[in-house]
Amino acid sequence: MTGAELLAVFGAGVGAGAINTVVGSGTLITFPVLLAVGVPPVTAVVSNALGLIPGSISGAIGYRRELAGQRRRLVKLGSGALCGGLTGATLLLALPSTAFDTVVPVLVAVALVLVLLQPRIAAWSRRRRARAGRPSRPDGGPLLYTGLTLASVYGGYFTAAQGIIYFSLMGMAIDDTAQRLNAVKNVLAALVNSVAALFFLFVADFDWTAVALIAAGSALGGQIGASVGRRLSPAVLRGAVVVIGSLALAQLIAR
Numbered sequence: 723m724t725g726a727e728l729l730a731v732f733g734a735g736v737g738a739g740a741i742n743t744v745v746g747s748g749t750l751i752t753f754p755v756l757l758a759v760g761v762p763p764v765t766a767v768v769s770n771a772l773g774l775i776p777g778s779i780s781g782a783i784g785y786r787r788e789l790a791g792q793r794r795r796l797v798k799l800g801s802g803a804l805c806g807g808l809t810g811a812t813l814l815l816a817l818p819s820t821a822f823d824t825v826v827p828v829l830v831a832v833a834l835v836l837v838l839l840q841p842r843i844a845a846w847s848r849r850r851r852a853r854a855g856r857p858s859r860p861d862g863g864p865l866l867y868t869g870l871t872l873a874s875v876y877g878g879y880f881t882a883a884q885g886i887i888y889f890s891l892m893g894m895a896i897d898d899t900a901q902r903l904n905a906v907k908n909v910l911a912a913l914v915n916s917v918a919a920l921f922f923l924f925v926a927d928f929d930w931t932a933v934a935l936i937a938a939g940s941a942l943g944g945q946i947g948a949s950v951g952r953r954l955s956p957a958v959l960r961g962a963v964v965v966i967g968s969l970a971l972a973q974l975i976a977r
Contacts, residue, residue, distance in 0.1 A: 723931060727759040731932055735939020736946070738774060743781030743908055743947030744954070746885015748774065750969075752936055761929050767814060768926045771881060772919040773933045777940025778912030784948020785905035792906060795896075798861045799906065800913050802871035807914035810878025811921040827975050838964060862895035869895075870910065877914040885911055901952060 723731070734755040738748030749770055756766035782789070789796070861867070869891045877884035888907040896903060922928070 723759055728931075728935060730755055731759060731935040732939045735773060735777070735936035736943040737939075738936070739777030739780065739940030739943025740947035740950070741943075742774065742777055742885060742911060742940070743784065743944050744904075744951035746887075746889065746907065746911070747969075748777070748940070748943075749881045756929075756932055759932075761932055764814070765927055765929055766932075767880065768919070768922040769929045769932045770936060771811075771915050771922060772928060773936025774881070774940050775912065775915045775919060776937045777944040778908060778915050780941045780944025781948050782905070782908040782912055782944075784945055785901075785908055785952065788899075788902045788905035788952070789909065792902065795861050796906060796909055799867065799870055799910060802867050803874040803877075803910045803913045804917050806871040806874025806876075807878035807917040808921055810875040810880075810914075811918035812878075813875070814879050815925060860896070860898075862892060866891055866895035874910070874914045877911065878918040881911075881915065881918075884914065901954075904951065 731752075734752045738752045740748075741751065742748035752770050752774070753766055756770060757763065761769065870888060873884055873887040873891065876887070885907050888910055889903060892898075892903045892906065893900070
């Protein structure tokens with residue numbers, strides 16, 4: 723890579739780390755940049771997955787205060803994320819990309835609608851539980867576990883906008899603050915990226931220069947994103963999810 727290309731990949735890593743921490747879909751920054759500097763598509767996917775791990779960890783550390791008291795939730799949902807991420811990584815090397823190219827924009831579009839409707843859906847769910855005399859389940863129940871596991875399959879395959887899908891699903895099923903759910907989202911993304919990258923280490927080729935640049939940039943971006951994201955109100959956070967998710971959807975459709 724030339725000097726300008728090195729800076730571009732590093733800058734994309736910073737941007738992806740920040741956006742992933744606040745919302746998700748940072749891969750839609752790094753992946754096109756890697757393709758533009760000449761990295762082959764599959765190599766770009768696996769290098770990006772490994773490079774974004776420090777950013778996910780950095781973002782989770784930045785949200786450590788919001789993670790307090792969520793260990794049981796993280797253990798349960800994290801087990802599904804690990805299984806789904808490994809499955810998605812396997813599918814990346816076994817299936818043609820066209821299989822997911824059709825489904826991904828639909829998933830992102832549905833997730834954005836759910837984010838917009840989340841306050842009403844959550845209020846309806848609370849009223850329904852109150853009438854039935856059932857308490858809210860802190861882990862969201864089996865439907866959320868299944869949904870997050872399936873979302874993690876997609877995350878292990880490509881990762882773009884997986885955070886948006888996580889956020890929308892948890893917002894409907896768990897009665898908790900947006901910031902605490904965002905913190906969980908960051909941990910789940912870190913788990914999926916890590917298990918996928920560990921699998922890729924044994925079966926795929928990496929561009930190690932790209933990995934190092936994205937790793938350094940995303941670690942910095944994760945701290946920036948945590949600093950900004952933790953100050954956003956729930957309404958502003960949902961608005962950021964919708965805006966960035968809409969841009970991500972437009973890029974996915976245009977690919």
